[in-house]
Amino acid sequence: MSPKDASTVELVLPGKAEFLLVARLATSGVGLRAGLTVDDIDDLKVAVAEACTNVINHAFDDSIPESERRILLSLSIGKNEMTVEVEDEGVGFDPNALERSQRDGLDGQGGLGFGLMRELTDSLRVESAPGSGTRVIMVKRATR
Amino acid sequence: MSPKDASTVELVLPGKAEFLLVARLATSGVGLRAGLTVDDIDDLKVAVAEACTNVINHAFDDSIPESERRILLSLSIGKNEMTVEVEDEGVGFDPNALERSQRDGLDGQGGLGFGLMRELTDSLRVESAPGSGTRVIMVKRATR
Amino acid sequence: MKIRAEQLDERMAVSHVAGELDAYTAPDLRDALEAHLQQGTAWIIADLTSLTYLDSTGLGILVGTAKKCRQAGGDLAVACNRKNLLRIFQISGTHEILNVVETVEAARERLEALRAQREERTDGEATS
Amino acid sequence: MKIRAEQLDERMAVSHVAGELDAYTAPDLRDALEAHLQQGTAWIIADLTSLTYLDSTGLGILVGTAKKCRQAGGDLAVACNRKNLLRIFQISGTHEILNVVETVEAARERLEALRAQREERTDGEATS
Numbered sequence: 001m002s003p004k005d006a007s008t009v010e011l012v013l014p015g016k017a018e019f020l021l022v023a024r025l026a027t028s029g030v031g032l033r034a035g036l037t038v039d040d041i042d043d044l045k046v047a048v049a050e051a052c053t054n055v056i057n058h059a060f061d062d063s064i065p066e067s068e069r070r071i072l073l074s075l076s077i078g079k080n081e082m083t084v085e086v087e088d089e090g091v092g093f094d095p096n097a098l099e100r101s102q103r104d105g106l107d108g109q110g111g112l113g114f115g116l117m118r119e120l121t122d123s124l125r126v127e128s129a130p131g132s133g134t135r136v137i138m139v140k141r142a143t144r
Numbered sequence: 145m146s147p148k149d150a151s152t153v154e155l156v157l158p159g160k161a162e163f164l165l166v167a168r169l170a171t172s173g174v175g176l177r178a179g180l181t182v183d184d185i186d187d188l189k190v191a192v193a194e195a196c197t198n199v200i201n202h203a204f205d206d207s208i209p210e211s212e213r214r215i216l217l218s219l220s221i222g223k224n225e226m227t228v229e230v231e232d233e234g235v236g237f238d239p240n241a242l243e244r245s246q247r248d249g250l251d252g253q254g255g256l257g258f259g260l261m262r263e264l265t266d267s268l269r270v271e272s273a274p275g276s277g278t279r280v281i282m283v284k285r286a287t288r
Numbered sequence: 289m290k291i292r293a294e295q296l297d298e299r300m301a302v303s304h305v306a307g308e309l310d311a312y313t314a315p316d317l318r319d320a321l322e323a324h325l326q327q328g329t330a331w332i333i334a335d336l337t338s339l340t341y342l343d344s345t346g347l348g349i350l351v352g353t354a355k356k357c358r359q360a361g362g363d364l365a366v367a368c369n370r371k372n373l374l375r376i377f378q379i380s381g382t383h384e385i386l387n388v389v390e391t392v393e394a395a396r397e398r399l400e401a402l403r404a405q406r407e408e409r410t411d412g413e414a415t416s
Numbered sequence: 417m418k419i420r421a422e423q424l425d426e427r428m429a430v431s432h433v434a435g436e437l438d439a440y441t442a443p444d445l446r447d448a449l450e451a452h453l454q455q456g457t458a459w460i461i462a463d464l465t466s467l468t469y470l471d472s473t474g475l476g477i478l479v480g481t482a483k484k485c486r487q488a489g490g491d492l493a494v495a496c497n498r499k500n501l502l503r504i505f506q507i508s509g510t511h512e513i514l515n516v517v518e519t520v521e522a523a524r525e526r527l528e529a530l531r532a533q534r535e536e537r538t539d540g541e542a543t544s
């Protein structure tokens with residue numbers, strides 16, 4: 001792992017709920033340096049935690065040993081914005097099937113995670129395919 | 145970079161003072177999960193920041209482009225303790241020369257950083273040599 | 289996250305929740321709310337006025353508990369006054385079904401009112 | 417980190433510092449303290465009662481400023497009451513030379529006393 005530039009922080013976190021706190025704190029720290037407001041940061045913390053929680057809940061099947069269940073989190077300071085990438089090397093999924101599951105909403109088995117990510121950031125992109133891991137890219141602009 | 149086990153968080157930070165805050169916040173998060181007290185964490189945050197500040201101030205000469213000036217921070221949860229490694233691929237130094245510089249104390253040009261790291265942790269090891277980068281390994285036990 | 293249980297009357301209780309509610313701490317909240325239901329308390333207030341963080345995992349537990357409360361003849365209300373958390377209730381569309389109000393007092397009033405309605409309806413059915 | 421300057425009298429000023437003082441924010445404190453000296457104020461109080469973080473970089477600036485104050489005929493005192501920061505002053509051995517006391521009031525008294533001593537001594541020299 002090597003940061004793309006001198007304003008990116010990269011983290012490798014074990015894929016366990018225990019470390020969601022660390023993901024949120026790192027997001028806060030970079031967010032402050034990126035000039036985000038406290039409200040922006042509150043929103044982005046939830047979006048980042050949703051993406052990380054998805055990795056923990058969905059990315060790993062039994063074939064992946066615990067020691068290889070990792071979350072790769074990249075936090076980049078841009079011009080009046082911050083970009084977050086949440087990546088895993090897990091089972092992947094078909095992002096096109098998402099829209100269907102969104103309709104279930106909270107009542108069904110899911111879909112709320114991506115809904116919150118979309119609402120709480122300014123841009124959301126999901127790169128995934130069955131068998132090839134997942135990358136979620138979110139941009140949060142500084143309001144002010 | 146691949147974590148040694150399922151209880152290690154690894155960070156790659158740009159070697160700039162701007163990101164010391166992120167190093168401290170990540171230390172807090174892992175410290176809480178490691179069962180450290182708030183006082184333990186306050187101490188360890190300073191020790192980690194001292195090691196990172198040294199990387200920023202001493203590790204890089206003009207031959208190293210900004211994009212390669214990185215701090216590698218590894219935070220591991222152990223049994224009633226937490227281990228921190230701060231690593232750089234910079235110019236390195238002779239740790240044996242440290243004792244001399246310590247005598248200067250605050251009045252001289254330095255030596256306070258390692259003094260604080262030693263006092264604020266339960267174990268400190270410095271691995272370095274001119275030309276081969278530096279690794280500082282600190283252990284903080286949970287008091288309680 | 290810290291949770292403290294308070295029994296208001298035979299059928300109504302509060303879980304006072306402080307700190308951060310995420311996938312790591314959520315099981316503790318689920319257990320605490322489940323305990324109320326197990327004890328026959330189906331009118332539950334989740335006091336989140338000291339909660340600083342909430343995401344979909346916490347929402348899922350609150351929504352699931354609200355359903356169980358209703359199945360048991362009661363309901364759930366949430367006390368919450370922090371802007372960042374209220375935003376989460378709003379954009380997730382859970383503000384109404386979770387009876388989100390600003391204070392524990394207001395939550396209690398909300399549940400008392402629902403209970404009165406429920407009893408009226410039952411009385412009506414019984415006498416019709 | 418936030419800094420607010422307050423002039424107490426012609427020769428004494430306070431820098432009220434809040435937040436975190438590390439290698440990133442240190443230049444701002446150095447500039448603020450330097451500004452007092454530039455304006456001829458050599459008796460300086462660093463009010464760190466709202467500071468939450470301090471390490472060797474901040475200590476370096478405080479020690480450097482204390483020296484300059486003394487060279488200019490004044491001195492520096494630090495107001496600090498947080499346990500974690502006091503530990504840093506103690507183990508770095510800077511508690512005495514930085515005149516660390518708990519409140520801005522106590523810091524002012526300390527500097528007034530030093531100033532009185534200094535003037536007495538100067539008077540003594542002048543009349544001897």
Ligand SMILES: Nc1ncnc2c1ncn2[C@@H]1O[C@H](COP(=O)(O)OP(=O)(O)O)[C@@H](O)[C@H]1O
Nearest residue numbers: 054055058059092093109110111112113114134
């Ligand atoms: N990192 C991931 N790896 C594999 N599948 C994922 C990942 N993230 C999301 N998914 C899939 O997308 C679905 C929708 O996710 P989300 O909107 O967060 O809701 P929920 O997590 O509640 O199901 C998940 O149920 C899962 O099937």
Ligand SMILES: Nc1ncnc2c1ncn2[C@@H]1O[C@H](COP(=O)(O)OP(=O)(O)O)[C@@H](O)[C@H]1O
Nearest residue numbers: 198199202203236237253254255256257258278
């Ligand atoms: N990461 C590093 N790379 C190169 N040299 C270092 C590094 N860390 C420490 N040093 C050397 O060790 C000396 C002592 O460090 P320290 O005790 O922290 O005091 P100070 O940083 O104030 O000089 C430094 O002056 C420097 O020469």
